[in-house]
Amino acid sequence: MKKYALITGASGGIGQAVAYNLAANGYSLYLHYNQNVDSIKALLDKLVPFGGEYMPISADLSTPDGYKQICPHIFSLDAMIHCGGNSQYGLLVDLEQRDAEALFNVHVLNPLMLTKELLPKLLSKGLGSIIVITSIWGQTGAAFEVAYSTAKGAQIGFVKALSKEVALNGIRVNGIAPGAINTPMMEGFSEDELKGIEFEIPMGRLGQPEEIAKCVAFLLSDESSYITGQVLAVNGGWYT
Numbered sequence: 114m115k116k117y118a119l120i121t122g123a124s125g126g127i128g129q130a131v132a133y134n135l136a137a138n139g140y141s142l143y144l145h146y147n148q149n150v151d152s153i154k155a156l157l158d159k160l161v162p163f164g165g166e167y168m169p170i171s172a173d174l175s176t177p178d179g180y181k182q183i184c185p186h187i188f189s190l191d192a193m194i195h196c197g198g199n200s201q202y203g204l205l206v207d208l209e210q211r212d213a214e215a216l217f218n219v220h221v222l223n224p225l226m227l228t229k230e231l232l233p234k235l236l237s238k239g240l241g242s243i244i245v246i247t248s249i250w251g252q253t254g255a256a257f258e259v260a261y262s263t264a265k266g267a268q269i270g271f272v273k274a275l276s277k278e279v280a281l282n283g284i285r286v287n288g289i290a291p292g293a294i295n296t297p298m299m300e301g302f303s304e305d306e307l308k309g310i311e312f313e314i315p316m317g318r319l320g321q322p323e324e325i326a327k328c329v330a331f332l333l334s335d336e337s338s339y340i341t342g343q344v345l346a347v348n349g350g351w352y353t
Contacts, residue, residue: 118190119187125196134326143170179218184227221268290348296322
């Protein structure tokens with residue numbers, strides 16, 4: 114029987130790696146993206162050999178009702194992986210309200226409402242999994258990323274609360290908190306800044322998107338059947 118997973122932010126570095134890994138493991142996929150059409154087209158080409166069904170869905174999750182652009186396209190569903198996200202750097206005193214609202218729409222409001230709308234599809238099966246890609250900064254916080262850290266902390270609260278609410282329904286809810294991962298989100302850092310980050314990480318390197326994707330696959334598998342409400346830190350020992 115086919116399994117279907119929704120991946121938000123599928124055009125991003127982690128989202129693409131998650132999609133590739135799940136397709137290789139037999140999943141058919143709903144692939145959400147916002148504007149990066151070229152990235153989604155390239156991803157779809159890579160997935161062709163796996164022979165599943167792959168449906169791209171465009172939606173702007175920075176708007177309050179962005180989730181409503183996704184829901185009508187979702188039919189059978191076995192898993193949700195919330196990968197959508199964007200960073201926001203700067204001092205808190207310089208934060209504009211519109212930027213804060215867009216950030217929270219992407220990371221908190223739309224994942225919350227999207228899950229609420231699609232949860233009945235998992236409940237009807239009595240089995241399913243929800244995974245949120247949060248961040249190391251949701252666990253420990255980061256100066257110059259106060260709004261981002263706050264949003265990621267809210268995601269962790271969402272994981273812990275929802276996991277308790279749906280555990281008896283056979284649905285597991287977990288998070289993954291990456292550290293510094295080698296994706297386009299890191300392109301704003303200079304070579305010297307990246308070297309400085311690598312120096313701070315006990316393992317001495319950035320993580321790779323595929324390493325996050327493997328953790329997603331594990332949390333979706335029967336090998337993690339007694340794990341729910343947890344946030345798996347994947348950060349090379351940067352924060353323990």
